Amino acid sequence: MSFFCPCARSSPPCTGLAERSSRPVETKGEMRRRLRRRRREILPSYRRAAERRVAAAALAWVRRCQARRVACYLDADGEIPTRGVLQALQERGTELYLPALGRGGRALEFRRHRPGGPLRPNRYGLPEPPPSAARSLPPGALGAVFLPLVAFDAEGRRLGMGGGYYDATFAFLRRWPWRPPQLVGLAYACQQVAQVPGAQWWDVPLQGVITERGCAILSRRSR
Ligand SMILES: Nc1nc2c(c(=O)[nH]1)N(C=O)[C@@H](CNc1ccc(C(=O)N[C@@H](CCC(=O)O)C(=O)O)cc1)CN2
């Protein structure tokens, strides 16, 4: 796979490497817009190669932490494709769960997913298993969760789409960081930034981020 810039038209050109802090200070909103655009501009051939690499690394992660119940997400908006991850885990016999917006509040529900199982669009138009069709599991019963993200940094900080869903769902890990599940972001290498701006008390750090280049961050807990 080429290690040249995966972004077709990004300006300034994307090096695919973590940015240095020389970039002017951005707000969360500005960084979100810029990196969502960059994500969408990645070429299809690069996406396919990245999908295969990320699937292999995600499978290796799940084997290492021996998680039997794993949550992932269905990619949208230029996110790194997750079909390969879901297929690899399915073949291993892992119980798979997908996030769904709960009825009240921000906490996500994790509903059992099987290939070809029913999906309905949520309020953002993202497909999720309907409540009637799938068993859901409390977040603490999962062994590992693969999360979508817009940007990440080497400290394991994550910038998401801005709903605060994952931070609210895994708020208990701020108090008990050694408890399951392990939180692992999936992203393109070019989504790494020098620093995610605007750290907040509710942020829950990631143990790792898997990119097409390997593990970009790895906390002591997950080694
Ligand atoms: N694929 C995927 N699934 C996911 C997430 C995600 O980031 N990616 N989420 C991660 O938490 C949750 C959904 N969170 C989301 C938060 C904001 C928007 C969004 O598109 N907001 C619009 C404007 C809002 C609106 O239409 O009302 C936008 O930013 O333009 C989408 C999903 C659960 N499922």
Ligand SMILES: Nc1ncnc2c1ncn2[C@@H]1O[C@H](COP(=O)(O)OP(=O)(O)OP(=O)(O)O)[C@@H](O)[C@H]1O
């Ligand atoms: N544990 C929490 N308790 C209360 N509010 C929270 C909590 N976590 C997040 N929020 C709220 O969610 C909002 C969005 O948070 P943030 O900008 O960090 O989202 P995000 O992590 O980018 O989004 P997502 O996880 O959905 O991808 C914040 O303004 C905050 O009010």
